[in-house]
Amino acid sequence: EKGGYDHFMLKEIHEQPSVIKDTYRGRLHADDGILRLGGLENHIEKFLNADRIIIVACGTSWHAGLVAEYFIEDFTRIPVEVEYASEFRYRNPIISEKDVIIAISQSGETADTLAAIKLAKQKGAFVYGVCNVVGSSISRETDSGTYTHAGPEIGVASTKAFTTQITVLTMIALRLAKAKGTISHSDFVRYLHELELIPTHVEKALQTEDEIKEIASVFMNVRNFLYLGRGYNFPVALEGALKLKEISYIHAEGYPAAEMKHGPIALIDESMPVVVIAIKSDHYEKVVSNIQEIKARKGKILAVVSEGDKTVREMADYVMVVPHTPEALSPLVTTIPLQLLSYHIAVMLGRNVDQPRNLAKSVTVE
Ligand code: F6R
Numbered sequence: 001e002k003g004g005y006d007h008f009m010l011k012e013i014h015e016q017p018s019v020i021k022d023t024y025r026g027r028l029h030a031d032d033g034i035l036r037l038g039g040l041e042n043h044i045e046k047f048l049n050a051d052r053i054i055i056v057a058c059g060t061s062w063h064a065g066l067v068a069e070y071f072i073e074d075f076t077r078i079p080v081e082v083e084y085a086s087e088f089r090y091r092n093p094i095i096s097e098k099d100v101i102i103a104i105s106q107s108g109e110t111a112d113t114l115a116a117i118k119l120a121k122q123k124g125a126f127v128y129g130v131c132n133v134v135g136s137s138i139s140r141e142t143d144s145g146t147y148t149h150a151g152p153e154i155g156v157a158s159t160k161a162f163t164t165q166i167t168v169l170t171m172i173a174l175r176l177a178k179a180k181g182t183i184s185h186s187d188f189v190r191y192l193h194e195l196e197l198i199p200t201h202v203e204k205a206l207q208t209e210d211e212i213k214e215i216a217s218v219f220m221n222v223r224n225f226l227y228l229g230r231g232y233n234f235p236v237a238l239e240g241a242l243k244l245k246e247i248s249y250i251h252a253e254g255y256p257a258a259e260m261k262h263g264p265i266a267l268i269d270e271s272m273p274v275v276v277i278a279i280k281s282d283h284y285e286k287v288v289s290n291i292q293e294i295k296a297r298k299g300k301i302l303a304v305v306s307e308g309d310k311t312v313r314e315m316a317d318y319v320m321v322v323p324h325t326p327e328a329l330s331p332l333v334t335t336i337p338l339q340l341l342s343y344h345i346a347v348m349l350g351r352n353v354d355q356p357r358n359l360a361k362s363v364t365v366e
Contacts, residue, residue, distance in 0.1 A: 023148055024167060033188065040144070048078070048180050053101075061110075066238070086112040154361075191326070226275070248351055269297065280309065
């Protein structure tokens, strides 16, 4: 059942190339410039006429929502807010018929997310679901939606659900951008082709596992980690830190790299590993200077870099290499080494990787 892997989590990490493909298969045909999401086609006007899109989710699904916020606003110019379902539902939120809600949930059973969409529906909003479990409570409660095709996720720590959620949300954003005319036809087709390349890129990122194990063995005994990223990779930093916390029980914080100087920089000394997502992007130079600030305080740099990178490679203590892809799609690949790093640290510490203490696969209590 674990397909020859030691844990479900590792199996699920390695399934990502195929489940990402399963998630866009039949929906995306780059050669023909076609992108069609069954649940979306009849509701595109709802999205385009919306005052704003509010994304509600918890945990890892909330991180996927943050990536979607960057993507949807960037490509469609529709305002997006991302809310923790648990906060949203209890703060008497302002919602109207002009709002579109996207609920993201792997299990489709998370109590707070379910309650948040019930509230939004009462107030007349249109509710769209991005769920993995077919027929789940959230998928039934939503007006329409798109399933991720991740297959059953057994490991409590979410991995393939996250990347397939981002795949779906990216397709939603591209489809809306096309309908709204905020993306040129050539860019649209280029992104479809780039999406079709993601499984190959993920496969390549997975091949660095031995090097990541090496890094895991060096840092398995530290007490704290910092994860930094900017732009589309800020949510990836949050997700990397969450993964490490939940399965290794090592304290980790994710931060937007530029926020470091507003506080967390005080934590940095020679024993502090700082995971920095430093791929080639518009933020590259800025991230390089963030790395310099950390090095000046003797922090250890574990950098996620693009293939062919030289500058960061020279500065970093360790690198995790990922293939190049447009920045907007990069979370799908930069996430991979961070999943592997958490997994191998947790295994080396003898943790119960698939069933970490105190955690349940779906949180059906409020
Ligand atoms: C983290 C994790 C949790 C879930 C959260 C939401 O690895 O598994 O943070 O992401 O409980 O669950 P779903 O997506 O089922 O609503």
